[in-house]
Amino acid sequence: MVSSVSIAGHGHPRAWSFLVAGQRDHQGNEGYNDVVEDSYSFDSTVSNHRQVRIGDLVVVRSSHEALGISRIETLDELPGARKARRRCPTPGCGRTSFKERATKRPRFHCSDCGTAFDSPVTEQITVTAYVAHYGGCWQALEGCLAGEHLEALCKKNSKQQSIRELWQDRTLEAVERLGVRLPPQLPPTVRRRHPEELPGGRRRREAAARNGQDTFRKALVREYGMICAVTGPAPSEVLQAAHLRPFAVHERHRVDEGLLLRSDIHSLFDRHLLAISPELEVHVSPGLVGYERYASLHGSPLRIPENAPLSRTVLEDLYEEVTASW
Incomplete structure (x- = not known):
C-alpha cells in the first residue's frame, strides 16, 4: 500500500496533453501504469511534473491522435518511490535515450553514441511518483482531433515531452466545434476519492476499441x-x-x-x-x-x-x- 497526498490546485487552471503508456519514450525506465479513461502516472523525472495541478484541463493522446479530454480531479503525490533506470553500457556514454529494436540484434541501439548492445546497465533511483485522476468527466475523442491539429494547440514545439502544455482556450474551442461538451470544473465537494494505491494489473483499452x-x-x-x-x-x-x-x-x-x-x-x-x-x-x-x-x-x-x-x-x-x- 502506498500512501498518497492530494496536491492543491492553483489560481488559474492550465491545459496539458498526456502521452499514454506504450507511446512514451521511457528514457530508460520500465514504463508507466496508465488507465486511459481514468488516470495517468508520471514521476519527478518527467518534464512539467511540478506544473500539473487539480482543475487543469488534460487531453490524453497517442502518438497520432487525441483519445479523450477531461479535468484533473485529484493528483496524488507519492514520495520515495523506487524506479529502475536503464543506461547505455558503453564507457563514457551512459545515456538513457536508447531504443529497443523489434527484430534487429543486438536488441538495443543508443542514438547518442551509436552503439548496439543486448543488455543495458540497470540502476535503481528514488523519485516522487504522481497519479493524476480525471475519470469523472472523461469525454472520449476517439481521434476526431488528429495529431497535427493537437500539435497546433501546443504552446511549445517540444515533441519529445510526454506532458506538454496546451493553449487552454484554443483547446476548448477546438473540442467544442467537434461536438464535445466538457462539464465545468468539478467543485472540491464532489471530487472523488481514490484508493491509496498505484494503479496496476489489467488496463482498460482505448475507448475506440471498447x-x-x-x-x-x-x-x-x-x-x-x-x-x-x-x-x-x-x-x-x-x-x-x-x-x-x-x-x-x-x-x-x-x-x-x-x-x-x-x-x-x-x-x-x-x-x-x-x-x-x-x-x-x-x-x-x-x-x-x-x-x-x-x-x-x-x-x-x-x-x-x-x-x-x-x-x-x-x-x-x-x-x-x-x-x-x-
Whole structure:
C-alpha cells in the first residue's frame, strides 16, 4: 500500500496533453501504469511534473491522435518511490535515450553514441511518483482531433515531452466545434476519492476499441466530430456509424454514404421510422407523432456542415423508398 497526498490546485487552471503508456519514450525506465479513461502516472523525472495541478484541463493522446479530454480531479503525490533506470553500457556514454529494436540484434541501439548492445546497465533511483485522476468527466475523442491539429494547440514545439502544455482556450474551442461538451470544473465537494494505491494489473483499452470502432466509424468521427447528424452533440458511447444503404446488401463502407447517429436514432433510421429528405431535413414517421421528443425532430435541419461529403443521390433514393410506406 502506498500512501498518497492530494496536491492543491492553483489560481488559474492550465491545459496539458498526456502521452499514454506504450507511446512514451521511457528514457530508460520500465514504463508507466496508465488507465486511459481514468488516470495517468508520471514521476519527478518527467518534464512539467511540478506544473500539473487539480482543475487543469488534460487531453490524453497517442502518438497520432487525441483519445479523450477531461479535468484533473485529484493528483496524488507519492514520495520515495523506487524506479529502475536503464543506461547505455558503453564507457563514457551512459545515456538513457536508447531504443529497443523489434527484430534487429543486438536488441538495443543508443542514438547518442551509436552503439548496439543486448543488455543495458540497470540502476535503481528514488523519485516522487504522481497519479493524476480525471475519470469523472472523461469525454472520449476517439481521434476526431488528429495529431497535427493537437500539435497546433501546443504552446511549445517540444515533441519529445510526454506532458506538454496546451493553449487552454484554443483547446476548448477546438473540442467544442467537434461536438464535445466538457462539464465545468468539478467543485472540491464532489471530487472523488481514490484508493491509496498505484494503479496496476489489467488496463482498460482505448475507448475506440471498447466501442467496436472500425475504419468506417473512425472516418466518420474524423469528418463530423462527436455530433449526431440528427440531434447534435452526443457522448461517443452512444454514437454509431450508420449506412445510408444496408451494408448487408452492398458490403461497402463509404464515408459519403454514412452518418454518425445516436443509438436510438440509428435504430429508428434502420427501421424506416425516420428519414432524411434531399433538402437535408429530418422527417419522422406518423407512428412517432405520439412521442414528443421524436416528433419534435420533424422538419429540423441535419446537423452536418454544408460541404459534408454526403451523397445526395443515395439520400434521395433512400428517402423516396422509406416515405413511400408511411
